[in-house]
Amino acid sequence: MNKQTGKIIGISGNMLTVSFEGTITQNEVGYAVRGNEKLKSEVIRIQGDKAYMQVFESTKGLKVGDRVEFTGDLLSVQLGPGLLTQIYDGLQNPLPELAEAHGFFLPRGVILDPLSKDAKWHLTPLVKAGDVVRKGHYLGWVPETQFKHYVMVPFYMDGDLTVESVEKEGDYTIDQPIVTVRDEKGQKHGLTMVFEWPVKLPVNIYKQKILPTQPLVTKARIIDTFFPVAKGGTYCIPGPFGAGKTVLQQITSRYADVDIVIIAACGERAGEIVETMREFPELVDPRTGKSLMERTIIIANTSSMPVAAREASVYTATTLGEYYRQMGLDVLLLADSTSRWAQAMRELSGRLEEIPGEEAFPAYLESRIAEFYERAGLVELFNGEQGSLTIGGTVSPAGGNFEEPVTQATLKVVGAFHGLSRERSNARRFPAIHPLDSWSKYDSFVPENNVSISRDFLEKGADVHQMMMVVGEEGTSQEDFVTYLKSEFLDAVFLQQNAFDPVDAATNPDRQTHVITQIASVLESELQFADKEEARNFFYDLRQKFIDWNYLEWQSDEFRTQEKTIQTLIKGKTQDA
Amino acid sequence: MRKVYNKVLSVSGNVITVKAADVGYEELAEITTRRGKSLAQVIKIEEDTVSLQVFAGSRGVSTSDEVRFLGHPMQVAFSENMLGRIFNGSGVPRDGGPEIAENLIEIAGPSVNPAKRIIPKRMIRTNIPMIDVFNSLVASQKLPIFSVSGEPYNELLARIALQAEVDMIILGGIGLKFDEYMKFRNTLEAGGALNRSIIFMHTASDPVVEGLMVPDLCLAVAEKFALQGKEVLVLLTDMTNFSDALKEIAITMEQVPSNRGYPGDLYSQLASRYEKAVDFEGTGAITILAVTTMPGDDVTHPVPDNTGYITEGQFYLRNGRIEPFGSLSRLKQQVNKDSRDDHRAIMDGMIQLYAQYLETEEKRSMGFRMSPWDEKLQRYGRLFESGMMDLSVNIPLEEALDRGWSILAQCFKPEETGLRSELIKKFWPEKQQAD
Ligand SMILES: Nc1ncnc2c1ncn2[C@@H]1O[C@H](COP(=O)(O)OP(=O)(O)OP(=O)(O)O)[C@@H](O)[C@H]1O
């Protein structure tokens, strides 16, 4: 690559206009140079001899005439062992290392190695001289936390590659060549454990994409039973401020039944991601007995960090997810909030003076959102194994109104919609997913029959509630009133879930099926009451017993005893008849 | 010295352009007009055309006025001598006292590395039960008061400033009416807090652009003091005026508005200020309490809406009271577990009963008959409003919790409160149980 230079001729916010000669590439990285500071930037538009570049840092103090050094490389991340447990900014700068070197504040123009150059990894080779491999094939593996981290042929290498030599099993750093291959033109390449990949290009090195059907268990009852997510699928969580988007993602990141979780804190509060950063290393992953951090990567580009890096952060996170998917793992990417990412695009588009669309978002907003969620998927790899990347994004609609461009564009492409409602969060009915407005195109592990009965009661209950607001309790028939009580009961003991109780916060699939079956039988049974007061008291009592039951360890003695108490209570009412 | 230019190419809104070379982005310049000197800040550079926002406004700027570039971005002094002093939005004293130019620091500095943040855990007591008991304020929190004009939000802010257990107060006024400013100042003085306060005051009669600097000035100074171990409370009123100033500049610069005229980066602009709230490990902390007036009492208006997405909760001030519903301190659970063992129970229990009271109120107003239970709730609601919600109530947390028990005991039997029996045994007032 020939390295070009250019000269700044205009500055507006984080956008530079740069004059250059020769060849440059769209999305190429360049550095604006001022003194001994080099500010990372990306070419986002080329027009004649002018390039428009977004700077990933504050542009304070830059001057017209300052030099720009182009690199010829697209904005990329490093892929290799050691990504797990890391905390990066949107450009893969490791934040704890930055803090160690520079203290409290994020220094401008400092770039550190995303992966340790000194750490040794124990390599077990999987190829031998003479083997023919292609991009994405496994050359060997190293243990990384509890996983087999496969060392792969770099994704950018084309054609058949013949293995010339392989290093012996042993400890290597990421920069040491471990395999030498010869390409179709006869050229030799020494391959290491690490390579780079441009974040904005999807990794699609697989035999085929498969329709996602296997549920991704989040252990949130309202999600798994009513609005499930599939491994390799996509979903979104729109909701007004304070409705519980972040808390919902936080508990999902803890309890979801997947191999790897990537958390992208995109333009939101620093304090929130700090909770995860500080708590995860101390929390035990019940699946493995290891710390939760061992399956986690955090990308933190919070709201006061540079906005261009915020735009990049979502792509960085996705690329890391795609990388682990290539190892046959189930990866979950949680992005909070995709609206902040969309706003970063809007800021940029404004500076480029592009023709604005609705609410000043760029015309390509929809296609960018679609491209992002398209990177999710369940795929069949070269070796017949499957890997998945599931993407869940929160959306922060202006004014809490879902009729806005980001929510609408997202709803067109995702497989499930978990809409949070202000009424539910005000009433502290958490998680505040609206049970009637939300939807999912995926199948639940819970028998369909139980779900549809429950849904039916929720709808009827909402109707009765509406009516009662007008005519009061006195004007409502006892039958309707009981329907309402039943739907409220279902809401209280199943839809609502206490995120802060160690047992209730995560309900496993068997338990969900077991409990919803019990609830469905209550809903269906003909209960006889002398009057409304008696009905109300019965359901209050039943609700209390069910909630207590929710707090008991699955299949413990107390759990079984409580179940009997509940059954006796119900039987009492049905036999009265 | 720095180059001086005296050809102003264009004047539009409060933005002027000049031809100049070797100018840094966001650099400061001084423009001398017939009305006097004003600072101006570079907001755009295109080849040799430099756009500047003029703090004193463009009124009276002539095409031959002198523009002198200062070679540095906006700075502010940082010194103990600033305590008790009042400055304007350019950092110039407005109290007639001497200029302070020691220790100049840059404003709007880099953000804190998230890896250096810690989980906040210290309560800031205000002696206002609606805050201390129901929505505790936490050191390093950023919290706005959502209100409408006419409500006593500045009085509330001043009172919190006086009573909060902090080392120092930095007050930033943006577009404050002159008498509000004087009242605020006098309250701090009368309460003996002026000598631990620094005030940056931009009033409604000052040029709009000058108000834009106020949050950054306050927060830059606060940050330095916090790094020296000080517990700093920053008060910003009114951030809606700040947002409106941003809007004005954006429109002058012909930026495409995103929502009701506000620029698309309103969220980032507000966030970069509010996110300065921090608890520095091992030293001090910055807590931000702001006022956001809601135009048309509409919380979906872009300013309160974007603010709500940034801050850690909000207090709604309505009819002179902090509303128990809608108001939320998102950090309260970090501090209300260890304050006193009945804190959470009183917080939840009293609010639930108050919600029931509001329901019976509705029933009553619709003419439905009141049951004995409704009567109890009615009594409770009135006592809760006068004993807890009224802003004149001024008691420490512990006393407020005791008062909570006493109100409950005046209205209900223990088992009617839904509170855990062990707590009732420990805290239920003896005497009143009889009635
Ligand atoms: N599942 C839950 N259980 C209990 N409380 C909850 C739950 N979810 C949210 N909350 C309460 O609501 C508050 C706000 O939740 P959260 O931060 O998740 O909102 P959000 O939708 O992410 O808001 P924003 O858009 O402003 O980031 C929390 O601080 C907590 O008090």
Ligand SMILES: [Mg+2]
């Ligand atoms: Mg959130």
